[in-house]
Amino acid sequence: MTVQIKGRPEAITIQWIPKYTLLERFGHWMHTASFVPLAITGMVLYFPFLQPLAQGAAGEFFRLVHRVAAVIFGALPIIYFIFQPRRLIMNIREFLPSKEDIGWLKAAPAYYLFGRHEAMPPQGRFNAGEKLNGLIMIVAWVVFGLTGLPMWFGKGIIPPEIFRWLVLFHDLAMIASVCMFLVHLYLAVAHPLMWAALVSMRFGVTSADYAAEHHAKWYYGPKRAMEIYEARKREAAQKGH
Amino acid sequence: MNGKSLQKSAMSRREFLSLSALGLGVSLAGTQPSPSPAPRSASPDELAILYDPVKCVGCRACQMACKRWNKLPAESTDPLHIYESPQGLSAITWNIIRLKRTDTGWHFFNYQCMHCTDAACVEVCPTGALYHDPRGFVGLNRDLCNGCGYCTQFCPYGVPHLQTTNILTGEAKSAKCTFCQDRIQSGIGGPSCAEACPVGALVWGKRGDLLEKARARVTELQSQGLNARIYGENEAGGLHRLSILLDAPEQYGLPAVPKTPGFARAWQRVIQPLGNVAFGATIVGILGAFLIARRNIRMEEVR
Numbered sequence: 001m002t003v004q005i006k007g008r009p010e011a012i013t014i015q016w017i018p019k020y021t022l023l024e025r026f027g028h029w030m031h032t033a034s035f036v037p038l039a040i041t042g043m044v045l046y047f048p049f050l051q052p053l054a055q056g057a058a059g060e061f062f063r064l065v066h067r068v069a070a071v072i073f074g075a076l077p078i079i080y081f082i083f084q085p086r087r088l089i090m091n092i093r094e095f096l097p098s099k100e101d102i103g104w105l106k107a108a109p110a111y112y113l114f115g116r117h118e119a120m121p122p123q124g125r126f127n128a129g130e131k132l133n134g135l136i137m138i139v140a141w142v143v144f145g146l147t148g149l150p151m152w153f154g155k156g157i158i159p160p161e162i163f164r165w166l167v168l169f170h171d172l173a174m175i176a177s178v179c180m181f182l183v184h185l186y187l188a189v190a191h192p193l194m195w196a197a198l199v200s201m202r203f204g205v206t207s208a209d210y211a212a213e214h215h216a217k218w219y220y221g222p223k224r225a226m227e228i229y230e231a232r233k234r235e236a237a238q239k240g241h
Numbered sequence: 242m243n244g245k246s247l248q249k250s251a252m253s254r255r256e257f258l259s260l261s262a263l264g265l266g267v268s269l270a271g272t273q274p275s276p277s278p279a280p281r282s283a284s285p286d287e288l289a290i291l292y293d294p295v296k297c298v299g300c301r302a303c304q305m306a307c308k309r310w311n312k313l314p315a316e317s318t319d320p321l322h323i324y325e326s327p328q329g330l331s332a333i334t335w336n337i338i339r340l341k342r343t344d345t346g347w348h349f350f351n352y353q354c355m356h357c358t359d360a361a362c363v364e365v366c367p368t369g370a371l372y373h374d375p376r377g378f379v380g381l382n383r384d385l386c387n388g389c390g391y392c393t394q395f396c397p398y399g400v401p402h403l404q405t406t407n408i409l410t411g412e413a414k415s416a417k418c419t420f421c422q423d424r425i426q427s428g429i430g431g432p433s434c435a436e437a438c439p440v441g442a443l444v445w446g447k448r449g450d451l452l453e454k455a456r457a458r459v460t461e462l463q464s465q466g467l468n469a470r471i472y473g474e475n476e477a478g479g480l481h482r483l484s485i486l487l488d489a490p491e492q493y494g495l496p497a498v499p500k501t502p503g504f505a506r507a508w509q510r511v512i513q514p515l516g517n518v519a520f521g522a523t524i525v526g527i528l529g530a531f532l533i534a535r536r537n538i539r540m541e542e543v544r
Contacts, residue, residue: 045367054389055369060410064411067409113537155405156405175519191534
């Protein structure tokens, strides 16, 4: 595919490679469409300044929205597991930490704020930031389920001493996942370097050049990716002298 | 060469400044004032109820008067309908005489809302439906209640109960003894339970007067060789339902030290403010990153 970008004299050719299945993209956007209402309706009980919205019929309406969205939010990973179990397991494996992640996180501020990519170690299909987002969302899904379902159906059956901890952990999962969501939203929507993110989540493909730059271990394979990384580091060191 | 290195150092200074601005923003977002409420204590002029189990004959007139005034339906507890009596507090039973056999004999105990000064239910209620009336008791405005049920889980006495109409949607209303708030607020009289008691086991009045009365009564009972004590003078900041006990509070199913507001406070005054700091830091961090990245990253150089 050839595109003309404003400010560049020559047209550039983009080679697209597949990244996400249709179900994954559907799941991602349904996750968004359930997570956002869940967060908003939950905050009604969380922030004291939203008290008027929590009172009486308004509060009951927000609880209904919260519960409908919770069913969708809870069901999505299960649907994914039923239809594409191999993809799910593959993705969870790729979310697990690897030894380059610390180096990536250290180099990330210079990259995301000032666009300097020399120090970025090669990453797999997901980089360390995406892994952090994925892991927090997976853990939050489990915690939301383990605390939310008993709070829904177990009121009056579960001893109050346990119920209080459920409320607390539901809050903690919300704080962690909402913070992560905000960062994820910014990087996907507003950060200039992450231009391919929305394309991938809409059409399921990513640019080969983008993949080579951001996901070298996935694109080239781990060995070749490390060679390129070392060569780039040597080049940068020579320039520096 | 010289010019280039100068430019380079200027660049890193700009980077340094923008990073420190970001750090400052994050720390400013973290220093929001945390709510520190003035310590409440029960004043002697506030209203209270005093219960004397030695005078109580267990007639349950208080139970009946409570049901009648608050228009609460009867509870069926016996499948044969021979001896029906509620087993404990519920959404439709706000006042009950408990009969308990202990090592020292049979104890009557009138159980109802203790109307704490330091009330966990008011602390956790997200709607303001549960409130401290200036006259001391803990009232409930059911129109504001959304049925979240936090009060039922945080009360150290297990008093509020949810009247659930739909378990799936969670439609419910909290219910508990309100000190007959409508009688008090409209000046009709005192709590119906105390008004109905035929033997003076339940009396109502100003808390200071009742405490004086309770102390005199405890001295009198002690002179008769009974192990009498007052419950509620200092518990949970001072209860507005004072009781004379003839045994340890645990023998009456009462906590010696009602602890729950501590947990509620840890949750609402530590975890929630910490969460707000995390939200603030995240938002300020993102805005800072947005402004810095916009200045430094040229789209023309992006692959």
